[in-house]
Amino acid sequence: MADIQRLKDIASQVRRDIIRQVHAAQSGHPGGSLGCTELFTALYFEVMDRKPGFHMDGRDEDVFFLSNGHISPVWYSVLARSGYFPVSELSTFRKINSRLQGHPATHEGLPGIRVASGSLGQGLSVGLGMALGKKLNGDDHLVYCLCGDGEMQEGQIWEAAMFGAHHKVDNLIALIDRNGQQIDGPTKEVISLPNLKKRWESFGWKTMETQGNDMEQLLQALAEAKNQTGNGQPIMIIMHTEMGYGVDFMEGTHKWHGVAPNDEQTEKALAQLPETLGDYPLKSNDAE
C-alpha cells in the first residue's frame, strides 16, 4: 500500500519548488505545473519502476515523456527530488548557462529528459516510438506520456492516436491534463474539446477518466491502467485537474498559465504550502 501522507508531503514541497523556481526566474508556467503535481509525485515516487541513475535508452525501466513541455517546473522539481540531479540546481531554472531550460531539453544533458518538448503535439508520437522500441527489445516495462488538453488541438496528436491503435501499442499509458484552460482562456471558448473520452475510444484507445488532484483516486486510476496494459490497445487517461491547484489565488483560472508571481504573491503562496523536504538555497542574487 502506498504511503499517501508521504506522497502528499512530497507534493507540498514540489509545489513550493514550482513557485520558487518561477518566482526567481520571473518567468515560467506555474498553473499547469501545480495542477499536475500529484501525477508527477505519484509517478516518480510510487508508480514507475525506475533504475538508479539515468539511462537514455530507458531499457528495463518505466519511462516518462512530457509532451506539454511548458510545465517543466513540476518535472524539474520531481526529477531533482527523486535524485536525477542536485536539488540546488533548481535555482538555475530559466537562467543563462543552466541545464534547466525554459522548456525541457536534452541538449544540455539534464538527467531524466529524453527528448525536447515545448512545441506542442509531438511528445505522444515520441512515446509511441519508445514503446515500440521496448517491444522490439523484449522489455516489458511501460511508457508514460502526459499531454495538455489544449494540445488536443494539434493535428499530430490524432495522427499518433491512429498510429498507436493500429500498431496495438499496448505498453503505453498516456494522460491528458484536462484542466480546461489554455493561454487565451478556457478551452471551451478557444477551441472546444467536447466528448474527449468518446473521441479517444472511437480512435481505438482504452480510455479512462480520473480526478487528478486527489492522490488516492489518481493512484487507483494508474493501477487500473497498468492492469489494462498488454491487451492490444494503447491507454489514455483523461485526468481532471485544476490549473493552479494548491495555491488558492491561482486555482481554476488560465491567468496563471504562464505568469510569474511577484514577491508578495510568492510569500502568500508559500504560506499555504508546508516545507516538508527542505527548500533548496536560492542563488545569492535572487530575492526570495
Added chain:
Amino acid sequence: MLSKYEQTGKKATRQGFGDALLELGQANDKVVGLCADLTGSLKMNAFQDEFPNRFFQAGISEANMMGVASGLATAGFIPYTGTFANFSTGRVYDQIRQSIAYSHKNVKICASHAGLTLGEDGATHQILEDMGLMQMLPGMTVINPCDYNQTKWATKAIAEIDGPVYLRFGRPGWPVFMPEDVPFEIGKAHLMKEGTDVSIFATGHLVWIAMQAVNALEEEGISCELINLHTIKPLDEEAVLASASKTGCVVTAEEHQRLGGLGSSIAETLAMHHPTPMNFVAVDDSFGESGKPMDLLEKYGLGQKNVEQAVKDILRRK
C-alpha cells in the same frame, strides 16, 4: 580523364537506397524502417518483406512518423524514415527540429523524389529548398548522392555515424557511373578529375550533367577540375579551398534553389577564407512545373549547356 566513370547502366538513386536498406537490415539488427504510405516509391518493400517486425507503416502521417522515429532512436534503434523529399522536410520541419535535431536523435531522414527530376507531378512535389532547410539545423548531416552506387554507399555509411542525417535522392532512372570500388567518406569531397582552369563542384543528379559539360569543355581546350560533393554538410572546406586556390574560379551545380544550397555554402566558405569569382548552376528563386526530367532541367537552367555557359562566363571574370 573521366574515363574511369563510364556509364554502366541506368538505375534510380531511390533503388540504391532500397537495395542498401535491405543489406543493412541483414547486417545490423538495430536498423528499423518507417514509411508514410510510399513504400513502393521509396523501394522499401524488400526491407519490409524481410523484416516485418522492424518496419512500421506510418500512413499519411509524416509528423507522427518523425516523432515515432525519435522515440525508437531513444530506445537505441537506428530508424530510417522514408517519404518524398517535400514531406520529409518542409512538412515536418518543426518535428525534425525539436524531436530529432535539437534532441540529437540518431534518425536517418531518407528522402526520395527530390528536385525537378521528379517530373510530371509538378511543383507541389518538386521541393528545391530541402537541403537548405536541413543544413540550417545545427548538427544535421546532409548528403545528396549522385547515382545508384553512391546512394547505396551513403545509405549504409550513415548508419555508422551517431546523429541525425538527411539523405536526399531522386525518382528517375539515372546513369550509373560511380565504380562500386571507389571509396567514399562522409564529409570528404570526391575528386573526379583534376584540372587547372576552373573548379566545378557538383552534387546529386547534376554530377552526371557536369560530367557531360566537362567532356565538351575539354574538347574546347578548357581544363576543368570536377569535384563531387556528396556531403553538403559538413562541407569539405579544405577540398573547396584547395581547388579554388589552384584554379582561381568556381562553378557549382545542384538540383536545388541557389539560396541555401551547395553553392551558397561554398560561397560562404570562399568569402571568408579565399574570395574567388564564382558562378551558380541552380534554380533561381522559382518553383518548378510538370514535364519530363531532362526538359525541366534545361528549362530551369540546370542543363549541360548551362554548366558550359557558366564556366565560360566565369573564365572571363577570372
